[in-house]
Amino acid sequence: MSGNVYQRDADRTRRLPVLVTSAAGWALVAGLLALPEFGAVLQFAAEVLPLGAGASSLADSIPTLISRGTIPNQGAYVPGSGWQGTFLGLSPAGAWALRVSLAFLYGGVWCVWLWYGYRLWRREYRDADWTPRDDAVRGFARHRWGQFGLVVVVLFLILALFAPALGPTTMERNVEDPFSYEVSYYDEDAGAVQTVTVGQANLDSTSQGIPERNVGLFSYDRYNRYHPFGTLPSGQDLFTAVALGARVSLFIGLVAITVSAAVSAALALISAYYGGLVDLAIVLLSDATQSLPQLLVVIMLSVVLSQTWIAGLYNGAVLLSLIFALTGWPSLWRAVRGPALQVSERAWVDAADGYGLDSPRTMLRHIFPFVVGYLLVYASMSLGGIIIGAAGLSFLGLGVTAPTPEWGRLVNVGQPLLTTVSWHIAVMPGVLIVIVVTGFNALGDGIRDAIDSETNLENEEEASAAASGAGG
Structure with missing residues (x-):
């Protein structure tokens, strides 16, 4: 029975679009997929391991595809001219949503490619025609509760791996040294674009339990900064x-x-x-x-x-x-x-x-x-x-x-x-x-x-x- 099921599974696999026919081809495509985010990998390694300031500077100098630098979401809204400084003139909410969508799409492509690599190995390189692992994979394919858990875990992994790029701001600007950075915003009283330190903007955007001092879910503060989850009592982005x-x-x-x-x-x-x-x-x-x-x-x-x-x-x-x-x-x-x-x-x-x-x-x-x-x-x-x-x-x-x-x-x-x-x-x-x-x-x-x-x-x-x- 298991052999017949495996044969049907093998036939379905052979009918898939043949993207690569060897492990070398699969690895080449995987390398191309990893290349746009190589700088982010180095940044995480420099963050976790004590590699020194030189490694951190090197990691910061390597551009990444899904990053705040590539798709900026901070800008000023100028009446009559729209948003200035954001990606393609999108609103900060739109630019942030685009960056988040690309990150999860990129993670999903990796999941599909890893699954294809497993199917390729099973079809072309494994010695045995059938192993008990094949039955386990088929059993999991019918387990809806387990698949729900897998989806949640994968989304959590993508959120964690792409965390620096997903936030509307950075840890350094948001928490570590907010008074060394500035943001631009449109001052209605002055009728012009002004700048203010991030630290001062945080102090003016606190959430302290009263309507007058609260920036809730999916809200902008007075400095044109978008906060998907609102702000903390300190005014930092949640x-x-x-x-x-x-x-x-x-x-x-x-x-x-x-x-x-x-x-x-x-x-x-x-x-x-x-x-x-x-x-x-x-x-x-x-x-x-x-x-x-x-x-x-x-x-x-x-x-x-x-x-x-x-x-x-x-x-x-x-x-x-x-x-x-x-x-x-x-x-x-x-x-x-x-x-x-x-x-x-x-x-x-x-x-x-x-x-x-x-x-x-x-x-x-x-x-x-x-x-x-x-x-x-x-x-x-x-x-x-x-x-x-x-x-x-x-x-x-x-x-x-x-x-x-x-x-x-x-x-x-x-x-x-x-x-x-x-x-x-x-x-x-x-x-x-x-x-x-x-x-x-x-x-x-x-x-x-x-x-x-x-x-x-x-x-x-x-x-x-x-x-x-x-x-x-």
Whole structure:
């Protein structure tokens, strides 16, 4: 049954438009796609890693396609002449919407190209005609809740990756050094275009809970600046902070879950392969770690290590990621240990030992491929919890240091104004936290159901029964 399904899938793949016929051609097109945003990649590397001022200057000098410099959204509205200084004379809202649309379109093109690369590899370069992974992919294609989670996660990734370009302004102009930059606006009293520092414009555009001092959703301030999510009590643009906060949350979540998954997978393979006292020692270590209240341990370690050199990496995000990883690995290890123990008792593992294959190679080749699916499921579900944990610490004033934006800190800033006209300050980042965490959980559900052999079997039986009924 699986072979027939694979054959139909292969036939559909061959009927697709043939854009490239080799891995080299696919890589060439991928390189061309990456070239317009190469400068943005260097800027992110210079931001995360301590590469020095020279690397930052080099990254800033490389033009990027989707950037504020290419599609500016700040300008002055002159009566009778329209908008001056914006991209093609569009309104700031229109120019910003165009830049955001291009960023998400570019991310969508990358998703399509990566999927095409997978199909190309499966059709042209994979040795086997069929693998269980094919059934998992087909199972996920029928899982609507999982697909919803995938869409949410992809949109979150694009928001985080393109955060510097998506905001109406920059972190430096908005928060770090606002009084060193100026904006142009049309002064009706003077009847001419005037300039004012960004810092002063922020002070005149605060959202403090009263109609006279509030810039809400999708609004302009008196200086012709467009604010999709309104402004903060300090007058800073909220959407810029939310977009950059998504990058921080993604970084913390990915680093923490990657380290945690690596530790848990290694320990699960070791405990399953050797068993006995080795397994008992790891069980005791896991129990000892899980017996500690994770939140309190994370708070304690973040305070104790706040003055160390590692706390200065990415404004504390690296330290927070490692703390979450080293305190959260037991849950992932317990999820993977059971399947690893089952696989370690299979005949092919004994056969590999009998042929003299060394232990690390046996574990990686003959045990790990059968447990990686479970690792992906629980890792995707745990990632949402890490994002919530990081937001909670920032809400308490810990974790990522100010002025680096973080969603939990934004919720904390807007909490006193939640029942006023400035409700957007707390609601917008709070809603995004809920949506993103739900998306990761839905994605985990979809992956779990897709790799579950019993679920796949039930789907095959239902499809066969439906086909038989239609034929009758």
